[in-house]
Amino acid sequence: MKSFILSTRLALALGAMLFTTHAFPADPDPDPAKSEIWIKVKNSLFEERAIETSGNDIITLDTPVRAEDAATVPIAIKAQIPQNPEKYVQTIYLVIDKNPSPIAAVFHLTPDSGRADIDTRVRIEEYSYVRAIAEMNDGQLYMAMRYVKASGGCSAPAGKDQEAALARLGKMKFRLENEVALNRPNLAQLMISHPNNSGLQMDQLTRHYIPPRFVKKIDVSYSGKLILSADVDFSISENPNFRFYFTPRESGDLKAEVIDSSELKFNSYIRVEPGVTASGS
Amino acid sequence: MRILLCLFLAFATGRALASGFALNEIAPGIYVHRGVQEDSSPQNLGDIANIGFIIGDKCVAVIDTGGSIVIGRKLRQAVVNATRLPICYVINTHVHPDHIFGNAAFKDDHPVFVGHDKLPAAMAARGGNYLNALKRDLGAATQGSEIIIPTLTVKDVLELDLGGRRLTLKAWRTAHTDNDLTVFDEKTQTLWLSDLLFTEHIPVVDGSLKGWLSVLKEFPGIKAHHIIPGHGQPDPPWPQGLQAESDYLNVLLSEVREAIKHRQTLQQAVDTVGLSQRNRWLLFDSFHRRNVTAAYAELEWED
């Protein structure tokens, strides 16, 4: 038998849960241009620059219509043009309007990426627009967006097994999805075991809140050349997972360096040889 | 004629209260209210889980309180109608909103709130989101519903004495959630499994698929005369009543593993896995895709 003393911080946080009022969209598909948070995010990221939203000739975004599991919502960003040195997607901003930290990720890409496609999984707190904004090397901006409805009441963006998530922190896995072919884009997957929590969780033993702890930066290179650099936060699901492309010109090492919010660094690499399917950690 | 039939059915299935809140005394002193097999809605106000109470010689233990304060109040009224004894414990079998949001209805009884050792952390991590969803999906009628953190937690096993009646609470490893608690009444050999067992209603994976399958293997060894699932018909044949759930979870396990092996993405797995199970379960479309998502995220880390 063991009793639990309600910590002051917890009491305060739960008090806040009870007494704050949240407004929810009465209209299931509100005007995406009128989202207050989006207006703020847009002004801070792009100031007065024009963003092309009609037509999907540069970028598309796939999400489920309903976030079946609010903790793990698959997101697929697809570029409609290859990464030519003359014209390529330089940056992709992933924005989830209603999340506590709306800028979920900023992906930096290069011509060596081959294709500016990114697959990942995010947490979605409530009914929200999800947006992918592509910034071209010439500075042009293109946006694709989808409205995602959060699912029924028992689906929460928190993790499922908090203790297990912490125990495995830092483990990484690389996977090449097909046999490697030189001089064309190859699909790779990077898995990072990390609770990626937003901070509103308690330590099992001390009963105090553990501070936010999440992956904040990922750098992937091939043979020393940058493929993908991502600034991310806790809007990315537990155990962050990314699928992306890279174009190998010869055999080499595909490397990932990951830094979390506690400044802990994790490294992983995989040897890439033409004609071989590989995975490693 | 019709009214007579209704009355007859009401008595046949137990005690029907004026409020329409039906209770069934499935064993002496053990009362179960069956939730409807639906998603929570403004019509059912979260009355979707099996909840109830156990009466001892000294006091009463409430087991789960329903999906909103409205349901909690009805359950409390049912206790008052059944006995003059005080409510000494409110036991939450796990964090899900359809089991805990009636807690606030019992605050004035000053019971000890009891839960799994990991329930406080789960409530802290999910409570805000659950309250938002409650307001959004069920509306203003559920105002007053609260997250109430247990003050007595169970790490392994805990016995509670209701006076001439001993309840054994067991905290399980991660299965349906990471905070599942079962209640066993020695007197009547009643095993209150709550959401570790779903009958009719599709099982919902919100903890660990592999963990749940391993916990299920321990249940047939428990001698019990009465079984109370969290959703669906109480008193299924024992232990055969576990089979349907375990079959479904095994299909999830093998088909999701297969999808990962064949390099299918999460979305591809969600679109293809387990569809053969659709006709066997109620609420398949509400929860199955979510189960596949959870299973995939868990199993992709296997080597």
Ligand SMILES: [Zn+2]
């Ligand atoms: Zn449940």
